[in-house]
Each structure stands twice: as C-alpha cells, then as structure tokens.
Amino acid sequence: MPKFIIYFFAFVLLCFAFSTHASLLIFNRPADTPQARYVIDLLRMAYKEIGYELHIIDFNHQSSLAAANEGVLDGQLGRIADVTQDYPNLLKVDFPLFNFNLLLLKNCQTCLYSDLKSLAIQSSYPAAQSFLDKQPFHGDVITVRNITAQLNLMTQKRVEGALLLDFLLSTKHPNFDQSQFHKEVLMSMQSFHFVHKRHATLIPKLTAALKKLDEQGTVRFLKNKYNLTDF
Template identity: 40%
Template structure:
C-alpha cells in the first residue's frame, strides 16, 4: 500500500480513537445495591441518547467527591442535594433520582421517640456526607465517630462504645438486612433525595442530560426502572 494511503488510514484510526474517547464520561463505581443498579441503568440510557458511554472505575469513595470536584472524575452518579455548597465545581441536575430515609438506630432501653441530641455519642459512615450534614443542621455537640461500614457501627453499638448510629436505609438493607426490633429502635430522621452531579467543565452535557432525565420522568421511564429495581 502506498505510504500516502497508509498515513491516511493511520490518521483516520487515530481520529476515530480520539473521538470515541471523547464520547465517554467517567464516574467512580458505586456500592452494589438495587439503587446503584437502577441509577447506572437510568444514566446509561440518558448518556447514550447524547452519544456518550459511562465508564465506571474503582475509586475510594471517601476521595471521590474531591476527585469529581477537581475534574479527575466527570461527576458523581448520585449524591444528596446541596453537596455543591461544599464542592463548588459540581453542578446538580434538577431531576431527583430516588429518595431514601436517614435512620437513627439505638438500643431499645435508651428512650422512645428520641432526638439526636439525647445521645452523647453517635457513629456515622464517613463517606456518606448526608449524616454529617444532618448533625451540623441539628447543632449536635456530642462525640461523632467516623467509620467505614454499617457493620462496624453496629459492633460499636453492641459493645456499648457508642449510644447511637445514623445510617441510610438502603445501605442498611444491602449490608446487614433487617434488624431485630426487640434489640434496636429505628427512627426516621429525614427523607432525602439523591441527584446526579456533573463537573462544571461540561455545561453542554449538563443541559443535554438534564433535558433527557426530565423527558424520562415525564414519559414514565424513570417510574418503570424504579419498579424494575424495586425502588420506592
């Protein structure tokens, strides 16, 4: 093959490769829950309509928000509202993905209808900022112990090293399952929505995906996916 044609096809290949790479957005891989599976399927469909594929990579969850804010990741698949107040390069798409309950768990013999400030200590999972935001909102002044899993929280509670824990209901179900109501009291602290976030370096993509998610909501597609994945 003449060199001129070889150069042409090589250039075409490199252009195609760069084009394919450009049509890809990267997020950290979420934990294995029905909510995560639902969000991945929903957002994959939304991005596909704009010619993008979603790439998921393993990334420490407690570093993912900072990485998304710095542009090392393209955003966050799902985070609570107002996280953009702390990470100002992240912009929230307006359509909520799903809602969940923030739960307070403590031993049955402590109190009934408790308030968070009734407890001298509480444990939260460090990489879920919704619990920390709630404690700040309630001006909690007790001891806060950050851990990495709900199982560790429950172990501390069972050993009487802390008086209470705060968890996300769907994470509790995924990691532990149902808790004995004879041993524990579960109280709903708040109902919270999860939203998709993009780094602000993607304004055009923000507009496209926002419109697509709104259309999915209006058409009933989001409701269908929630039913498929058993999301309330």
Template identity: 40%
Template sequence: MTLAYKKLGIDVELVDFNKNNALIAANEGILDGQLGKISGLNRTYPNLNRINVPLFSFDLNLISFCKDCQLPDMPSLVIHSTYPAAAKYLLEHPYQGQLHEVKSVSTLLNLLMQKQVSAALVIGFYIEPYMHKLQNAGVELETLHSQHVYHYVHKTHKHLVPALSKVLNEFKASGKMLDLKNKYNL
C-alpha cells in the first residue's frame, strides 16, 4: 500500500499497533485506516471505507488427523485468536465442540500435533512453511473458505477511495500486484 500512496504523492507511516485495538482505533480516527483486513468490517466499524480492489486472498483450512471428518464432527478445535477469520467463520457456521483460542500458530500446531485437540482452523499462509512436516505426520487439510483482504481508510480520507482503487487496478493490470504477492508470500 505504501507504493500506491506514494504514486498519489502521499507519504504514509505504518504504525505498529496492538492487533486487538487497531480496528477500534482506525474506526475512531486515531489511525487513518487498516492496511489489510477481511471484508465486512464496515458493518462493525462504520467509519472505515473499503477500497474495493482485493490486495490478496487466503484460504481458511481445517487441519486434523481425520481423513473424512467435517468441522461438526470434531470434538475439540483450536483457532488463532489474534486474526478474526476463523472466529468470523465460526459465527457463520456454529461449532458445538470445545473451542480453544491461542495467540500463536506454533501453539496451535503443537496442540494439534500432540493430539490435545481434534482439529485446528487456520489461515493457509501461516501453515505453508510447515506443510511438508504436517503431511508427513498424517495431517489432513480441507479448505473451508477463501477470503479476500482489502485496504480500509477512515471516513475522513474517503476522498482517496477512487484514486487508490485506480492505482491498485493499475498495479493489478501491470503485474505489480502479483509480483508483490509473490515477494511477500501472500
């Protein structure tokens, strides 16, 4: 996004902010926006305006040692609590088993590998570096959902939405968007 803003003559500073409070801060105007978040945030955070060009997409995967099991079949499940995709999915697809929330992917994978939980619901690019080990251990993967990620700006910067959309579409058409996705493994 810094390249898109730079093309518009705008210098941006990325602020490292507590993930749990970043959306609230952006909605209140303390932050100018959110770099990349899933769609549908404007229902909960009405002051955020989505740039309608997806930055990238990801898969939400169910991983377990069970070959033909579905999410409702799992007696226990672990999710990564600091990213909303899994929790949002569970709101739309109610889960009746025991739910554990952890703050790191390594803890999530350790619980699964030690068979302390039946399954994990995790974003694909977080487990990609571990896929070979997981497959060798007999872990099965099922993609449950694919999700686009968008840039959001606070309503005070709504006037930037058309220009940012145009720049991002140019990046997409020229292949720059794909180059950046590959560079950052998205």
C-alpha cells in the first residue's frame, strides 16, 4: 500500500477515534472463522476490563500488517510471533490466543518437502513464509491471495504442494476432497495479539486482563462456544 494512502487512512481513522471515544482502538476485520470470532469476543472483554473499546473496521487484509506497522491501525488481533521481524512497530501481548497447525498438502505420499518443485502460499498470512525462512525451499514459490487459489492450483496440478493453515482449510473449504492429496502437519503455531508501539503501556494491563479471563474460565468458555477445544 503506498505510504500516502496509509497516511490518509491514518488521518481519517484518528479523526474518527477522537470524535467518538478517546479510548477507542481500531483493528481490521479478519477472515470470518470460529478462531476470529473467539479472538474478537475475548479481546473485547480484555479491553473493556482496562477501560478501552475495541472497534473492528473493514480493511484490505492484504495491507493490514503494513497499515498496523505504520500506525494506521492500532495493531493486529491475532498473528504469529514472527511478524515482528518484518513489522518492528508491532509489539506482542504475551498471551497465546489459540494454537493451529501449518499443513503441507502435496500430490504424492512418499515425497518429502525438500523434493517438491513448486509450492503455493498465501500472501496475507505470514505463517507459511515464516516456515520457508527457517526451512529454505529450493523450488518455485507461488504467492496467491487466498486459500481458494491455492487449492485450485493443486487441483489443476500447477503446483506440487501448498502450505495451508488448518483452520482456514476446515472453515473456508470444509467439503474439499483432500483424499486426492497427502496431508502432512509441518508444525504447530500460536496466535498472539499485537498492538502498535504507541500503545506499549497497555501491554501489561492487557496481559493481566487476559490471564484473569483465563483463570476465571472465560477463555475455556469461549473456546467451547466456538468449538475450538482442539486448538
């Protein structure tokens, strides 16, 4: 996203925040999954506990990390810990929100990750790129905008593998026939809440509020509500 557009959005959002409520924090709406609904409910409670209101807006998901790093948004609702490497203005609230698995979907059962000649990853979720940074891949990496495009490339045999987030696969394509491919769990990951560095003083308060909600059983209640007992 060009910087002048980011700054324009920053001005508009800041004006909106100050005109409505001085303790309003603005985040982009994530993809609609049970995990996202759980995170929104939990963070609304945590922010309310410390005297703040969480406000969700529609914002281009592809640009949301850059916008949060620039301060256009007040942070990110849930991201993997490694995003701070590329977006240093984002500070992690050290409370794991939920666990998920990074999957490798491949078109052969016996071939290894290192044997594949091509992979499809999703641009707006850094989990796959984070794995590639740690486990270098020597084939072609095709970056697409969404999981549907990844699965289409696999079905059309235009790539030999795809790195997927398990909860996106189960939510966005619950009826996708996975039997034609071999699925491998590459690693387990955790999602954390992030705030822009200008809100650094909120982190101890937020952490304490989230731990309190956990001790009170609210976290477990919300996970049960959204059927996340396995995450």
